[in-house]
Amino acid sequence: MTSLRTLGSSDLEVFPLSLGGNVFGWTADEETSFAVLDAYTAAGGNFVDTADSYTAWIEGNQGGESETIIGKWVKARGNRSDVVIATKVSQHPQFQGLSAANIKAAADASLRRLDTDYIDLYYTHFDKPEVPVEEIIGALDELVKAGKVRHIAASNITPERLKESLDFSEREGLARYVALQPHYNLVSRDTYEGPLQDLVAKEGLSAVPYFSLAAGFLTGKYRPGTTVDSARAGRAQEYAGSERGQKVLAALDEIAAAHRVPHATVALAWLAAQPTITAPIASARTVEQLPALLGVADLKLTQEEIAKLTDASA
Numbered sequence: 001m002t003s004l005r006t007l008g009s010s011d012l013e014v015f016p017l018s019l020g021g022n023v024f025g026w027t028a029d030e031e032t033s034f035a036v037l038d039a040y041t042a043a044g045g046n047f048v049d050t051a052d053s054y055t056a057w058i059e060g061n062q063g064g065e066s067e068t069i070i071g072k073w074v075k076a077r078g079n080r081s082d083v084v085i086a087t088k089v090s091q092h093p094q095f096q097g098l099s100a101a102n103i104k105a106a107a108d109a110s111l112r113r114l115d116t117d118y119i120d121l122y123y124t125h126f127d128k129p130e131v132p133v134e135e136i137i138g139a140l141d142e143l144v145k146a147g148k149v150r151h152i153a154a155s156n157i158t159p160e161r162l163k164e165s166l167d168f169s170e171r172e173g174l175a176r177y178v179a180l181q182p183h184y185n186l187v188s189r190d191t192y193e194g195p196l197q198d199l200v201a202k203e204g205l206s207a208v209p210y211f212s213l214a215a216g217f218l219t220g221k222y223r224p225g226t227t228v229d230s231a232r233a234g235r236a237q238e239y240a241g242s243e244r245g246q247k248v249l250a251a252l253d254e255i256a257a258a259h260r261v262p263h264a265t266v267a268l269a270w271l272a273a274q275p276t277i278t279a280p281i282a283s284a285r286t287v288e289q290l291p292a293l294l295g296v297a298d299l300k301l302t303q304e305e306i307a308k309l310t311d312a313s314a
Contacts (some may be wrong), residue, residue, distance in 0.1 A: 002015065002044050002298070003298040004046070005206075005268035005278050006278075007084075007121070007151070007152070007178055007208075007278055007279075008150040008177075008178030008179050008205045008206040008278075009164070009176070009178050010121075010178040010179075012084055012120060012178075013046075014047040014049065014279050015044055015045045015046050015047050015059070015195035015279065015297065016278070016280075016296060016297050017279055017280060017281075017282060017293055017294060017297060018046060018048070018086070018208055018279045018280065018281040018282075019036070019037070019040045019047065019049065019281075019282070019284070019293075020045040020049050020111050020210070020281045020283030021033075021048055021049055021050035021052050021054060021066040021067075021069075021070055022051070022055070022283055023283045023284070023285045024048070024050070024054070024065070024066040024069040024070065024180075025054065025058070025066050025069055026057075026058055026066075027285040028198070028284075028286070032276075032285070032287075033070075033073070033263075034069075034076070035287050036092040036284050036285075036286070036287055036290065037073050039113050039287045039290050040179075040284075040294070041077075041079070041082070041083070041300065043290070044297070045182035046082060046084055047084045047279055048083055048084070048085050048086065048174060049086045049087075049111050049208070049210075049281050050066045050067050050085070050087045050088075050137040051067075051087055051089070051091065051116060051126065052064055052086035052088060052089060052092040052095060052106055052109065052113075052125075053088070053091035053093070054066035054067070054223075056091075058093065059246065062093065062094075062206065063247065064087075064092065064109070064113045067110055067113035068114075070085065070114060071114040071206055072114065072115070075114070076080075084121065085116070085119060085121070086119075086120060086121035086122075086123060086153070086208075087113060087119055087121075087122065088122070088124070088125035088155065089102070089110070089123070089124060090102075090106075090124055090125040091126060092106060092109070094109075097131065097137075098127070098131045098135075098136050099131060099135065100139035100142075101133050101141060103136070103143070104139055104142065105138040108148075109142050109149060117147070118147060118148055118149065118150060119148065120150045120151065120157070121150070121151050121178075121179065122143065122149040122152050122153065123152075123153045123155045123179075124136060124140075124152075124153075124155065124157070124180045124182055125155055125156065126155070126156040127144075127154065127157040128289050132255055133161065133164050135166050135222055136174065137166070137168050137169055137172075137174055138174065139180055141174040141175040141266065141305070145175075145220070148201075149164065150257075151175075151178045151179075151266055153177050153208075154179075154181070155180065155182070155210070156181075156182075157180070158196075159198075162177070162196070162199060163199055166203055175229055177205060178205060178206065179205055179206045179207070179208055179278070180196070180200050180208070181207075181208045181209060181210055181281070182196060182207055182208070182209050182210070183211050184207070184210075184212070184277075185211055185212050185213065185214045185218060185271060186218055186248050186267055186313045187214050187239050187242075187245055188211065188214060188246055192209065192288050197275065197276055200274055200276045205276070206277075206279075207276040207277050207278065208240055208278060208279050208280070208281060209271060209277065209279075209280050209281060210270060211267070211306065212280035212281055212282050213282055214236065214239055214267075215235040215236045215239075215297055216236045217236040217239040217240060218263060218264060218267035219247065219264045219267075219292070220249065220253070220256070220262070220263030221260070222237055222239070222240045223240055223249070223284060224240055236269060238257060240303060241310045242310075244312075244313060247313070248309070248312045248313050249263075251308050251309050251312040252266055254308075255267060255305050255308065255309070258305075259299060261292075261295055261299060262292035262295065263292075264282070264293060264295075265293075265299050266305075268280050268295075268296075269296050269299040269300070269301050269312075270301060270309045274300060278302065280296065301302070305308030
């Protein structure tokens with residue numbers, strides 16, 4: 001059985017692949033979402049990532065559709081204590097921003113949709129520099145003290161604001177971020193590597209990267225001149241047309257063939273091998289897409305293979 005990993009300084013023990021819930025209520029309907037969640041947990045997975053704004057970008061949706069599906073699934077399966085649920089605040093159409101009042105109201109709305117008494121990991125989805133960190137951390141701390149949130153985390157934040165937040169929590173003895181969710185993958189490294197990664201390491205946080213497969217590009221199915229029927233095809237094709245993208249694909253081709261595993265497994269394994277990374281996030285809109293993602297728990301790349309991918313993606 002795959003061993004779980006501790007998330008930062010928290011008491012949360014998580015599977016080394018976090019299942020992205022952004023497709024639930026979008027490219028995966030409720031029935032399919034239930035099937036994906038069932039297959040993920042059957043394989044030992046326990047870390048589900050969502051946000052209150054998923055999937056507000058779809059015409060006719062309000063936001064919160066993903067949370068609602070996850071809540072219904074947990075209720076139907078009776079497995080709430082077995083699943084680490086992460087959600088986020090700041091982007092829901094009705095709960096924009098990170099004011100103290102909005103954080104508290106958005107959390108209550110998420111709890112209702114998830115049909116639960118507590119959120120395991122609550123992220124600030126996008127930092128709002130106009131709001132003092134004292135106000136943000138103060139509101140999050142109140143949620144923790146009220147038992148509505150177990151641990152807090154941040155996403156899409158500068159190193160400076162993250163450090164300021166951590167210092168304030170430390171100074172005042174308030175809830176402290178235990179994780180960071182950065183944009184990070186083989187074709188987007190400068191979005192995390194450098195000062196942000198260094199700070200995460202120094203402060204003992206865990207990184208749980210999103211866009212781990214670069215909108216599907218790192219699955220290897222997007223090639224110059226090919227057409228893929230996907231809601232994310234446009235972004236993935238941009239990578240396919242770049243010089244870096246071609247070098248990364250060539251390295252993935254070679255290593256995936258050597259291990260006889262899908263490209264996605266190799267791309268996730270490279271990410272999992274990077275300093276500070278605890279569990280990459282990846283989503284599956286069908287059960288058939290899951291094995292390639294779950295394979296990261298078992299695939300250990302050699303140092304030479306990691307170096308080859310690192311060089312190709314430079």
